[in-house]
Amino acid sequence: MALIVQKYGGTSVGSIERIRNVARRVAHFHGQGHQLVIVPSAMAGETNRLLAMAREISPDPNPRELDVVAATGEQVTIGLLAIALQELGLRARSYTGGQVRILTDNSYTKARILDIDEANMRRDLADGTIVIVAGFQGVDADGNITTLGRGGSDTSGVALAAALKADECQIYTDVDGVYTTDPRIVPEARRLDTVTFEEMLEMASLGSKVLQIRSVEFAGKYKVKLRVLSAFDDPQSAAEGTLITFEEDDTMEQAIISAIAFNRDEAKISVMGVEDKPGIAHSIVGPVAAANLDVDMIVQNIGASGHTDFSFTVSRGEYLKTMEVLANERGKGFTAREIIGDNKVCKVSVVGIGMRSHVGIASKMFKALADEGINIQMISTSEIKISVVIDEKYLELAVRVLHKAFGLENAPVQPA
């Protein structure tokens, strides 16, 4: 008997019939003797519908009130799923984020989980009740409703698994695992049986939509065993999905490169001709962060004649606001010759834990892109990934040539 947290995405609970299917799936696992905590998202399309109403009233709705509205999507699903499980003769009980209580900070629309009270859930699990917790939401110390931001239900699932020390956190979605890249772009893309936590982290942050990055961070921090599976396969004969591992015992069997990740939601901003002196990066990024805007890649070249150029990327939705923040700050916190931006770019990355001990990955990547005439605008590297910013129109082409260049269509072979 294991304690398992199962998170079901919006597509999996997108209709009454699908909610019934999830209930049958949950009943199957309950029948195997597991203790279960179920974390459903809002029904597909519901969060968008709710946010659209708020935005129809105001282009910039108050975030506290936006969360009050948005949180109802998951609240509907938990009640319906509880009813569906009870209809199958099982004991089930729903909890909103506030009822659990999932305590967050008060950063509305992108709150962070601070603490989870296990008491109610433990009591229910002990008497055989299936616990259903609304994903995506929490409550701040003053009792205000908060939401965790898009994809936050994954984070809810992992955080609950961490708090309950669950044996496994299963993320049920409309794909059956993590692939070497998006199969819609590269038909030869292959499902990975395992992927390391660090690779997953890089892939999530690079826009592989399977898991939200914060959920992977959480899983890593609290050593939660995380598995991605399809909510639509027959549970009796379900594939094992992709397990996210934390050990590197078998590094020698790892492929050098595991996946080609990409993110279309990128905008590039360059602050040209800033003074090349200590503190300049902070004077630019500081105000952006203070405005609660997320910065992704940051690149600064070696300066010449006392000046340098500073570039970074943000999500497209925050592009205009970021440009505005910088325009206001220019001449105060920093001086610059010019601030230029481009929101028609994308990011493509090669990711792999095996990259650490191998040279030549970067040159192979750059050559593959150059052979297709794709110009690289920015480069950034980490221990296990190399990312490039390129013109958006080359996204699919770049992903395809890189997938082929690194032979990802074939199962991994032992590196030489």
Place this chain on the structure above:
Amino acid sequence: MALIVQKYGGTSVGSIERIRNVARRVAHFHGQGHQLVIVPSAMAGETNRLLAMAREISPDPNPRELDVVAATGEQVTIGLLAIALQELGLRARSYTGGQVRILTDNSYTKARILDIDEANMRRDLADGTIVIVAGFQGVDADGNITTLGRGGSDTSGVALAAALKADECQIYTDVDGVYTTDPRIVPEARRLDTVTFEEMLEMASLGSKVLQIRSVEFAGKYKVKLRVLSAFDDPQSAAEGTLITFEEDDTMEQAIISAIAFNRDEAKISVMGVEDKPGIAHSIVGPVAAANLDVDMIVQNIGASGHTDFSFTVSRGEYLKTMEVLANERGKGFTAREIIGDNKVCKVSVVGIGMRSHVGIASKMFKALADEGINIQMISTSEIKISVVIDEKYLELAVRVLHKAFGLENAPVQPA
């Protein structure tokens, strides 16, 4: 400057444009210097949509979970209305029932308000913030979400007005006041400028859909000044609606009969040939009440040869369940020759505070019905109303002939 609680019904907030209209109306009153607590219902149709999903999953959904689902309707509206008010440059803050906190008992789907914490609302009102409270919902002592039953937002409004000792509770709806009867049945029906609390209570319980009965009881108990108005008239030139009064100072100017009320949602049950002895009524009604079923009219005739017949009415939705309860109880708590029922009946009543001091109302009523060949199945009277149960098919005819028989199309004249 007054403290006013305004309740807006589902039709008034039935679309984004209507929510904007309510915001403009609220802004108008705020501009007059009033402190405002706004209680919106769910957007028209939303509660039905939510309940239908639950019922699609289970014919008899768990009431706790049903309330979790149903309460989201009002939660959406409070957030959207707060955003709409903020968009007009006003300070506004939404509260769910749990956030206020509106403490109820744990009778899910028909909970009763036990206590209201004023602290958050007082603080907001003091700094000029418009307070928006979700109608229809509360929270029990264990933090479970509860709802007050259909029309419960009226009760929320009145209870909030009572707790805050508001100067007036205004119920905005799609009619501009209380009428002598339903204008859809009698075109000559006339809007009443005032109606006494007791008359309103009888009319509400008899199915005039303007106000929920519990809200009127609450208003009477706590002496809340209650006014029914149209949410669609221009606030600048709005009619005064109908004020529900508690004084009888001007009884002499009252019409003898104020209104013809009716209720189509009736089912009749007769327990025939029960023992005519003390405690028999309790032995029948007790188990029905214990099953949380509401009994409306109760009639028992004088018995003969040690036996009597006991009849009562319930709402049609509870008819089958009530029959089942009685079938189970028969032979245990009571013996009966026969239990018969009819769910194709309705109730029609004449209501008027002036009736107290006048005889002949009953005979006038019975004659008017007899003249049309309408058979009376049950009769029940109170100080200020006479109700009859008749075949459902005669409802409109009965209302029309009674409205005419008592001259309700004319403004009241001083009784002789």
